[in-house]
Every structure is written in structure tokens, then in C-alpha cells.
Amino acid sequence: MPVVSQPGKKSFTDKMAHLFFRFIAMNFNARKSLKRYLKSEDGWLNFTFAIKTENGSVEQSIFFKNGRVHVIAGISEKPDAMLVFVDEEAVKEAAVNPPNKLMMALMENRMHTVGNIGYLQLMNFYLSLVLKPVQISKLKKEASIGKRNFDQQKASELSLERRKTPQLKAGSQDIGVLFLKDSYLSEYSLDDFPRLKEFLAIHLKTRPSICHERPEILTRWYRENGFEKDRSGAAIVPELRQAMGLRYLMENRKPIIRKNDLIAGTTTTKEIGVVLYPDAHGTMIWGELLTTPHRPLNPYDVDPETINILHDKVFPFWVKRNFREWVREKKGYPVCQKLDERFAACFLWKTVALSHTIIDFPKILKLGTRGIISEIEKEMVETNESNKQKRDSLLAMEICLEGLVSYARNLSKEAKKLADSEGNKERRQELTLISDICSKVPENPCTTLDEAVNAMWIIWVGIHMENTNAGFSLGRLDQWLQPYFVSDLEKITNQTEREAYVKHAIELIGCFYMRCTDHLPLIPDIGNYLFGGSSSDQAITLGGLTPEGKDAVNDMTYVFLKVTEMLSIRDPNVNARYSREKNSMTYLKRLCEVNVNTAATPSIHTDEVVMSSLESKGYKLEHMRDWAATGCVEATICGKHMGHTNCMMFNMVAAFEMALNNGLHPLMRWNLGPKTGDISKGDFKDYESFFDAFATQLRFLASLTCQYNNYLGEAHQALRPTPYISSMIGGSIKSGMDVTKGGALYNSSGTACIGLADITDSLMAIKKLVFDEKKVTFPEMLEAVNTNFQNHSALLAMIKTKVPLFGSGDAEALATANRVTKLAHDCFESHTNYRGGKYAAGFWSMSNHVAFGTLTGALPSGRLAGKAFTPGLTPEAHASRSMLANIRDVAGLDPKNMSNNIAFNLKVVPSSNDSHQKTVDNVAAYVKAYSDLGGMQMQLNVVSSETLRDAMENPENYQNLLVRISGYNAYFVTLNRDMQMELIERAEFGL
Structure with a gap:
């Protein structure tokens, strides 16, 4: 391999780097156990990796070709990946640090990458194979120093024991609440729902595991059928390729009914699974496969089979087939890309994703996939045969929906099989019902709440099989599920049975929330510092106005709020619309009580102000009134908008x-x-x-990032x-x-x-x-x-x-x-x-x-x-000792300049002398004042700095301590130290 860069005098560090690379090469060339990793299902993993310092005092290359590893002094002509270090000290640190620390040095700009980051991660993986004992020892020491190695089982038990919250009763009923005697549902607590309590315990104590199912099945299909071209060598239509791959995936993924669940289907094969998208950013975990179970922040388990499948069958196929590499190749590695990589x-x-949108759930619940396919076929008939692009796109949509139905039918068969072998009569009836539901929906229209919730979940699983699970959101679920809740209850005349149904509805939505926790986004360790503690950020939006401009608060609004309060989990990310013109103080106080009881959720948006920010966008009025939050806080027009907010x-x-x-x-x-x-x-x-x-x-900079x-x-x-x-x-x-x-x-x-x-x-x-x-x-x-x-x-x-x-x-x-x-x-x-x-x-x-x-x-x-x-647009902690001064200034910002919404964080601490009622009344008064002044969005952390400091010192006592970061929720003990200190140092206001 030619060398084009070998400038003059080299340093001692350069010589040591050369010896280090030779040590790595010797191990792979001599050890059969390592040599196997030089090859994948697609052949030898051939690439060149180089390092250099900015002043050229270090320049070394290592290249892998046809099962042999070679080292050369200097920089090879076109390395596939290169690390450029700020100085020699940074080179020394990189030599012995685990992959997570190497990525942190990237973020801190002590070094930067040139070329394919996938190959950098492959090099990290190879280094881990040789240096695994040293790397794991360092990670364990770091976890111990950071007090991250507590017993999750005991911590989860303690969390559940402490989950007792005071309860208010609704003073009056909202006009849209038709069946709830007390809309606050104060008679219920988590202890009334043993099923949910057990699911919550599993959520708190179970370490996530990387799941290879999605990438393995999809990669198999693309390898056999072609990606850029089909098996005959003809160009493939991307929409059809993706549709056929998705259908194959949905037909062949394992249909799982979680033990004791009321909802069919899972996102992965794991209890809590990390979904991999090598077609996007999944290769970023390649270098951490051996060390991720030991990293101090948010570790993932990964079994040997998964490591082998990902390394041998998956990642090599995608190392050049992802969004970054497409731009690098097609656009000539532009400056705008280099800026992002710094x-x-x-x-x-x-x-990572083209996400942050909300599909038209009401339509598919009403029509089923069969109805939507009929609409597609009608459009196909009306489309000229010469318009191949449109016809291909429509056909691809139809193929995807067929795959979804196949998955639902497989779930129905699995539920029936489980029911036939179930000894417990009550559970057998539940499984039989699930089987019946999945045989019907989402193919056909939904008629009951159970059908609608199961259909939504199956559809949701499909979304996360097609697209990265990063901020896709669920929308206005209280609005869309209320008709099914009402229809079910109208068929029940006995009051005792009605009360039992309401309890069932709470439990069903609770199961839905816990289904939403069955998966996590893939976060390489660098992500723990960029957006630490974040899960998939599946936003649910409650209340506000109907598309017709009426009060939208209803029975299901309060059911969702009850579940949010009882479970107090970080995801789904609950957002509440508050219309100061239409919504009641009963509703606003309930939002504030849930905030007090969970310490961090829901986020509250002023309907009129959010809509004023959208007025210039050309949305129809009835569409604008149907907005919902996506991801964190951003407003999207439900079912009609691709906003990637x-x-x-x-x-x-x-x-x-x-x-x-x-x-x-x-x-x-x-x-x-x-x-x-x-x-x-x-x-x-x-x-x-x-x-x-x-x-x-x-x-x-804006021009570069938009480019x-x-x-x-x-x-x-x-x-x-x-x-x-x-x-x-x-x-x-x-x-x-x-x-x-x-x-x-x-x-x-x-x-x-x-x-x-x-x-x-x-x-x-x-x-x-x-x-x-x-x-x-x-x-x-x-x-x-x-x-x-x-x-x-x-x-x-x-x-x-x-x-x-x-x-x-x-x-x-x-x-x-x-x-x-x-x-x-x-x-x-x-x-x-x-x-x-x-x-x-x-x-x-x-x-x-x-x-x-x-x-x-x-x-x-x-x-x-x-x-x-400061988080979001929150004022500096020492800007004022007055919360009202903060509120007035943030409310004084012109919403027309902030159409992608805001995050205004307030940390409030109730007085120990105030009753629960008084605390809720005080919070509600501040929120209403902010809204009346024209404030757009507000989110509260109802927790003291003293409590947060104690949680840093004793994390095992605070596993479920929920905090609001800037638009999303996280468990405080999962955050890196810088983020924890930022929360502690926020201004703290008494009530």
C-alpha cells in the first residue's frame, strides 16, 4: 500500500504508536481465535486505519487485507478511517482507554475523525478483542467510583415501596367527562393493579439487552435479494425494496405475548430490548460490543450469539450503506458533514432517523389496513400506467400493510396456542380474547377499546421496525380512544360492571405504557453525554381543543393522567395542552397534581400561544387545532405532517x-x-x-447545517x-x-x-x-x-x-x-x-x-x-430570585419566532408546612399566571437540590426519581455527573 505522508522527524510517541500497532497486528496474525474476526459473511474485512497528530509528530497506519494485518509508518494514501489527535498526550490516552472513553475524546475535540466512522468502530472492536481485560477493569473502577454498581433488584423493591402519593378529588366535572364519578380517579393506586406493579418492577430491575432480531432478518433479506440492484442485476426501486424487506421482517419476526399482558406483541425478543438500526447509525455500537455490559452509564447486556451475528452477518453489510457514508460518497465529504462530525x-x-412525526391513528383504527389498501388500490386504478414512480410507491405502501397483517395473524396464533395450554381460567380467557382481537385488527376496523389499544400497539411495533425509534410520537390518544371507551360503557348498564370496566381501562392503558418501555434506542456511550437518560421519547398529548375548537378534555384524558401518576416512568413522554379559554381549572389542577406527585411530568403547553406560533405556516384552522407534541415538545399536525421537528x-x-x-x-x-x-x-x-x-x-452555521x-x-x-x-x-x-x-x-x-x-x-x-x-x-x-x-x-x-x-x-x-x-x-x-x-x-x-x-x-x-x-431557554439561575420575573420574561418572548416550541424549566420546592391541596393550588396559580401572560410551554421539576445531592450519593435509594431535562424525562440516577450537577444548580424557587 503506497504511503504519501512521511514527513521528517518523528517523536518517541510515534515510535510507541508504531510498536502498539505492531502488537495488535501480531495478535491477529498469530492467534487463530482472533483471526476469525477478520472475516465476515461477505468476505474479508479489508480496510485501512490511520492516526496522526495535528502537528504531524505522530503518523501511523494499520491495514487489514485478506486475513492479514500490516503496519506502516506514515499515512496511507486513502485511509478508510483516520483519527487526528490534538497532541501526543491524547494519543497516549487513546491507546489504553476503552471505546467509550475514545468516543468521549471525540466529543471533546481532543481528536476528530476523518472518513468512515463505521471503520473506526470496527477498529475499536479489534482493540477490545486484544485489550478486553484492561478495558473492563477500567470501566468497573469507574462504575465503582461513580456509585453506579448498586443492586437493581433491591433498588426497584425500595422504589415500589415508596410509590405512595397523596390524592385529591375533583371539585367539579369537565363537560366532556361522561362516566367517571371522580375524574381524578382518586380511589385508585398502584396497589390496586398487581399486574402493573409487577411490570413496573421488571422495568426498574431489568438491564436492557441488545437484540439482533431486526438487523439479522432484514440483512438476510437484502443480502439474498439485493440492495442497490436485484439478483438479476437490475436497479431496485428503493420504496419497493424497503417494503418487501419490511414485509419479510414482519412475517418472520418472533410473535411474543408477554407473560400476563393484555396487549400482544413486542418490539424485540428481549424483556427490554435495544433495537439496532445498522441501516442508520447501528454500527456505532460495533466498537463497544465487548464492553457495553460494563460501562458505568446505562449498560446493555449482549450475548455471544448477538456479538457474532452482528460482527459476522450484519455490520459489514451496512458499513458503507448508511446515511453518513452516502453523503460522504455522493457529495464529496462536504464541509457541512465535517462540521457535524466535530x-x-x-x-x-x-x-440517525427521519422521525418526529405522528401517523393518522384515527384513520387506521376506523378503516383498518383493509380500508387503507382499498384507498391505495382506488388511487392505483386512477393512476396512468406510464406513471411508474407513483404506482411503485403505492404498491410499496400496500406491501407494508400486508406485512403488518401477517404479524398480527402470527400473534393471534401464538395467543391461541398459549390459551390452549394455560391452566388458569382467567388468564386463558384473556389470551383467547387477545387471539380474537389479533385475528381481527388492525386488518379491520376497531370496535372496542381493547381492540383499538392492541391495534395501536401492533401498528407502533411496525413503525419501529421500519424506522429508528427516536421521537416517533403517539399523538392525541385521549381524543382518539374516547369514542371506544364511550361505546363500550354505553353497552353496560350495571353500575358495578361499569366501575369494573373503568378499572380495566386504567389497567389496559397501564399495560400500553409498559409496552412502550419494552424497547430503548441504541445509545453508544458518547450518547450518554450528548442526550443522556433519554429513552425513545414517545410523546402522548392530552387535552386542549378539539379540531372544532371545543373543550377536548374527556374521560380518557383523566385515565391517562392516572396512569402517568401511578407509574411515574420516563417514557411515554406526556405532554398536556391547556386552553385558557376552554379548559377548566379542575383539569389544570389535576395536571399540576400529577406534576407534584411524579416530580416531573406532564409538560404543559398553552394552546392559544402554540397555535399563534403556527399561524404563518399555512395550516388549516381545524388541522392546527389538532396539533400534538412530538419527541420532546415540538408541535406537529397529527396525521398530515412530515415535520422531523x-x-x-x-x-x-x-x-x-x-x-x-x-x-x-x-x-x-x-x-x-x-x-x-x-x-x-x-x-x-x-x-x-x-x-x-x-x-x-x-x-x-445555519446554512451549513441546513445543507x-x-x-x-x-x-x-x-x-x-x-x-x-x-x-x-x-x-x-x-x-x-x-x-x-x-x-x-x-x-x-x-x-x-x-x-x-x-x-x-x-x-x-x-x-x-x-x-x-x-x-x-x-x-x-x-x-x-x-x-x-x-x-x-x-x-x-x-x-x-x-x-x-x-x-x-x-x-x-x-x-x-x-x-x-x-x-x-x-x-x-x-x-x-x-x-x-x-x-x-x-x-x-x-x-x-x-x-x-x-x-x-x-x-x-x-x-x-x-x-x-441553561436548559432550553430557561434564564440563568442567578438572573433573579423571583420566579415571577422568570415567568414574565419567558412569557414575553414572541411565539411567532418559536414555531418549533420551547422548553422552559422551573425547579420548585413545596413548603413542608403546606398541605398537598395547598401545594397543588400554588403550582396551578403559577402555571395559570404564566399561561395568562402568554407563556408557551412550562415544565416543572418538583424536587429540591438537597434531594438531588442525596441521590448522587445514594443512587440505590432513588432509582425511580424522575426529572425533566429539557423536553424529556429521565431517571436522575442514570445521568452523567455533569447533567446531574446542571439539574442541582438550576434556580430553586419555593412555593
Whole structure:
């Protein structure tokens, strides 16, 4: 293999790296037990891996070819993957650290990748094969130091024992509540539902396991039938290829009825399974297969069979067939892709999924797949035969729905088999009912609540077989299931039987919630720092208005709230719409009571304000009223909208740093942006000239991220179109277009703009201290920032005490925040996505406010280097001691600039002297005040910093402690230390 880079004098570290690579090569060349891993079902795993330092003091390559491993000094001509280290110390650390630490160094920009990340993960896997004992020892030590190795069985028992919450009764009934005597359902507790209690115990004590079923079956089909071309060598229509693969998967996956469950079907073959999508980002776990059971944060079990199947049969097939590699090959490894791979400025979710949408559940529940297939066939008849693209797309939709029916029939057979062998009469009746249900739905229309819930779950399993389980959401389930609840109860006249049915409905929805916990998204260890603690974020939305503009709160609204309160689990992610014009205080107080009792959920949205943010988008009024949250908090038009509302996490502070440094990003050491002014040369004569520089850098980064998102969208069209969900999203059948190609009635892309408060406060510091009051020169401010305020304590104190911040009630700070949100809105609104829709700006952060903070230096706001940003658009903790000042400022932001919604976090601590009623009344008063002022969204953490600190020290006592991060829920004890500290350091307000 030719070597093109062998510059002069090399360092001692370079020599050691060469010896290390030779040690790895010797092991694989000499040890038969290792040599087997050099080959897969598709042949030898041939690739070249290289390392180098930025100054060239280290340059080494190792290449794998036809079962032999060779090492060369220097950089091979075109390495498939390369790590570029910041310095020699980073090289030394990488040599002995486990794969999770290597990926952390990537995130921290102590090194960066060039080329195929899949091959980097394969190299990590090979290193683990040789160094496994050393790596596992380090991981176990880290877990012990971090107190992550407690007994989950005992912790879950303690959690259940403590799950006792006070209960209020409804003071009055909502007009839409037809059958519940007390809409708060206060007579029920978890102890009344032994089945749910047992499912919850399993959820808390069971470690997730990686499941190979989906990737193994799909890869087998594609290997046998072709991916780019069919077996005859002809080009394959992507929609038809995906449809036939999905049908094969649904026909052949194992039909499982979970023990004692009321709902048929599972996402994986495991009790709690990690679903793999090698067709997207699944190869990211390749390097951790041997170590992931031992990692301190959110470990996964993985059995030897799974490791062998993934390494031998799955990952090699997909290493070049995924979204990142499609862009790298087809678009020439563009700058926008390199920016995403550095993590500091953005994270593009379309490398993982095209998700965050809601299908038309009411339609499929009403018509069944048979009815939708009839609609498809009617459209096919009316389509000219020459329009092959449309006909192929329609045929693909039909094939997918056939696969779903096959899966349901297999479940029906399995349930009958279990019923025939079941000795317990009551359980035999349940299994017989499940068998009957699955023989009917989702093929045919649903007529009962049991049928509707089972149909929804089977459909949901299909969604996660076709698409990555990242933010696909369930929508307005209280609205869509209420007709079945009413129809069932209208057939019952006996009051005792009606009460028994209500209890059954609670238990059925509880089973549905626990089904939603049977799977987790694949999170390589780096993900524990980017979006730690997040599960699939399957949002359910309750209450608000009907499409006709009436009060939407009903019986099922309160059933869902009861289940949310009893189980207090992180997923589904419950969001509540509150219409200040139509919804009652009875409903609002119940939302607040559930928040108090769970400590973190549901998130509350003001209907009128959310809809005002959507008015310019061209949605019909009745469609706009039918919005629901997806993923975290983002508004989507149910069943008609392909919005991918979390297409990117965008670090606005990166643009601010580039404005401070004339286009250079300090951590990335990259002169990336345009030259907008040199502070040291006095280029900025006034505040406006600096704001213009910031705006220029923001537009530049927004343009790059939109470009990459569009390229990735094209990759989805080629590699993984989605005919299954297309068949259930309005507009796609009529247009005969897959939703990845713009077939939905409404199309858009949504961004999460991170760092609003930090930027606003930094701009205020510059405006006040540098330009208005001239307390400090701009070069002096920059020097203080660049040195993390060392030797600038007086300036830091001045910033902390003299600069009015967003959230303090200062009119100018609020105006600045509005100016920044408008700038971000206008930046993204100016771009059109690959499906013909516009980009929307939102201000929430998942947990990336912590990750991006780690990757950011000090700021003029006084925030020190590496510290977390504020979550979502929440004001800085010291902005004001008054919660009302925070509330007024956030409510004062113009919703028209925030059409992808916001996350406003408040940490409140009830007084120990107040009754439960008083606490709920106080919380409700604050929420109502915020809503009346025009606030868009609010989420509460009803927990003290003292409790959170104790949970850090004694995690075994707090396994089920639920916290709201920024748009999603997590268990506090599963978070990394930086995220835990960010939660602890949030402003804490008494009630």
C-alpha cells in the first residue's frame, strides 16, 4: 500500500504508536481465535486505519487485507478511517482507554475523525478483542467510583415501596367527562393493579439487552435479494425494496405475548430490548460490543450469539450503506458533514432517523389496513400506467400493510396456542380474547377499546421496525380512544360492571405504557453525554381543543393522567395542552397534581400561544387545532405532517464564539467562518457592529447545517424511504409519494436552537460594560474570556452584579432575547428543505445544553469554560430570585419566532408546612399566571437540590426519581455527573 505522508522527524510517541500497532497486528496474525474476526459473511474485512497528530509528530497506519494485518509508518494514501489527535498526550490516552472513553475524546475535540466512522468502530472492536481485560477493569473502577454498581433488584423493591402519593378529588366535572364519578380517579393506586406493579418492577430491575432480531432478518433479506440492484442485476426501486424487506421482517419476526399482558406483541425478543438500526447509525455500537455490559452509564447486556451475528452477518453489510457514508460518497465529504462530525456546533439527527412525526391513528383504527389498501388500490386504478414512480410507491405502501397483517395473524396464533395450554381460567380467557382481537385488527376496523389499544400497539411495533425509534410520537390518544371507551360503557348498564370496566381501562392503558418501555434506542456511550437518560421519547398529548375548537378534555384524558401518576416512568413522554379559554381549572389542577406527585411530568403547553406560533405556516384552522407534541415538545399536525421537528441540535453559542474570534472556533481550532472583525484590532466601533458579526456567523452555521440536513434527506430517499408510515400520513396516497420525498400534506424541518439565555446575557454584558458604560475595553473582555476569567475576578464580579440578565425583568434584556430568537427564526426560515418545506426554529435542548457547554469556552456572561448552558431557554439561575420575573420574561418572548416550541424549566420546592391541596393550588396559580401572560410551554421539576445531592450519593435509594431535562424525562440516577450537577444548580424557587 503506497504511503504519501512521511514527513521528517518523528517523536518517541510515534515510535510507541508504531510498536502498539505492531502488537495488535501480531495478535491477529498469530492467534487463530482472533483471526476469525477478520472475516465476515461477505468476505474479508479489508480496510485501512490511520492516526496522526495535528502537528504531524505522530503518523501511523494499520491495514487489514485478506486475513492479514500490516503496519506502516506514515499515512496511507486513502485511509478508510483516520483519527487526528490534538497532541501526543491524547494519543497516549487513546491507546489504553476503552471505546467509550475514545468516543468521549471525540466529543471533546481532543481528536476528530476523518472518513468512515463505521471503520473506526470496527477498529475499536479489534482493540477490545486484544485489550478486553484492561478495558473492563477500567470501566468497573469507574462504575465503582461513580456509585453506579448498586443492586437493581433491591433498588426497584425500595422504589415500589415508596410509590405512595397523596390524592385529591375533583371539585367539579369537565363537560366532556361522561362516566367517571371522580375524574381524578382518586380511589385508585398502584396497589390496586398487581399486574402493573409487577411490570413496573421488571422495568426498574431489568438491564436492557441488545437484540439482533431486526438487523439479522432484514440483512438476510437484502443480502439474498439485493440492495442497490436485484439478483438479476437490475436497479431496485428503493420504496419497493424497503417494503418487501419490511414485509419479510414482519412475517418472520418472533410473535411474543408477554407473560400476563393484555396487549400482544413486542418490539424485540428481549424483556427490554435495544433495537439496532445498522441501516442508520447501528454500527456505532460495533466498537463497544465487548464492553457495553460494563460501562458505568446505562449498560446493555449482549450475548455471544448477538456479538457474532452482528460482527459476522450484519455490520459489514451496512458499513458503507448508511446515511453518513452516502453523503460522504455522493457529495464529496462536504464541509457541512465535517462540521457535524466535530460535535461542537451541531448534531444532525437525520444521521440517525427521519422521525418526529405522528401517523393518522384515527384513520387506521376506523378503516383498518383493509380500508387503507382499498384507498391505495382506488388511487392505483386512477393512476396512468406510464406513471411508474407513483404506482411503485403505492404498491410499496400496500406491501407494508400486508406485512403488518401477517404479524398480527402470527400473534393471534401464538395467543391461541398459549390459551390452549394455560391452566388458569382467567388468564386463558384473556389470551383467547387477545387471539380474537389479533385475528381481527388492525386488518379491520376497531370496535372496542381493547381492540383499538392492541391495534395501536401492533401498528407502533411496525413503525419501529421500519424506522429508528427516536421521537416517533403517539399523538392525541385521549381524543382518539374516547369514542371506544364511550361505546363500550354505553353497552353496560350495571353500575358495578361499569366501575369494573373503568378499572380495566386504567389497567389496559397501564399495560400500553409498559409496552412502550419494552424497547430503548441504541445509545453508544458518547450518547450518554450528548442526550443522556433519554429513552425513545414517545410523546402522548392530552387535552386542549378539539379540531372544532371545543373543550377536548374527556374521560380518557383523566385515565391517562392516572396512569402517568401511578407509574411515574420516563417514557411515554406526556405532554398536556391547556386552553385558557376552554379548559377548566379542575383539569389544570389535576395536571399540576400529577406534576407534584411524579416530580416531573406532564409538560404543559398553552394552546392559544402554540397555535399563534403556527399561524404563518399555512395550516388549516381545524388541522392546527389538532396539533400534538412530538419527541420532546415540538408541535406537529397529527396525521398530515412530515415535520422531523428534531432534525438538528444547533449550538448558537458556537456562532457567538466565532464572532468573538473573527471566524475561528477555539475548541475545534478551525478557521471555519467568515472574517467578521478582529477585536484586538478595534474593528468593532459599536455594539451593533458586533451584533451584525454574530448574526453573520449564525447565518453561516445555519446554512451549513441546513445543507447537511438536506443531503441526509436525499440519503434517506435513496437508502430508507418509508412506505409504511407514508400509507398512514395524509397526502401520501393521493400524491403517490413517499413522505421522505414530500408526499405528506405538510412538510417542514425543525431545529432546536441552544444557548438563548447564555447568548442574551453575553450580549448584554458586552453592550453594557464595553460600549454603553465603557467599564472595560473589548480586548480586555476577550482576554478575560480566553483565560476563563483568571486574574479578572473584579470583571467577573461586575458582570455578575451589574449586568441585567434575561429572566430578571429587565426590558432591554427581554428585547435582546426577542431579537436573538427572531434572528434564529429568520436564519432558518430562509432555507427550504429537500421536501420543499421550510425550517422552523425552536428553543429547547434535550440535554445538549450540557454537552455543548462542555465544548464551549468562557463567555462574557460570566459563565465559565465547560459549564452547562441553561436548559432550553430557561434564564440563568442567578438572573433573579423571583420566579415571577422568570415567568414574565419567558412569557414575553414572541411565539411567532418559536414555531418549533420551547422548553422552559422551573425547579420548585413545596413548603413542608403546606398541605398537598395547598401545594397543588400554588403550582396551578403559577402555571395559570404564566399561561395568562402568554407563556408557551412550562415544565416543572418538583424536587429540591438537597434531594438531588442525596441521590448522587445514594443512587440505590432513588432509582425511580424522575426529572425533566429539557423536553424529556429521565431517571436522575442514570445521568452523567455533569447533567446531574446542571439539574442541582438550576434556580430553586419555593412555593
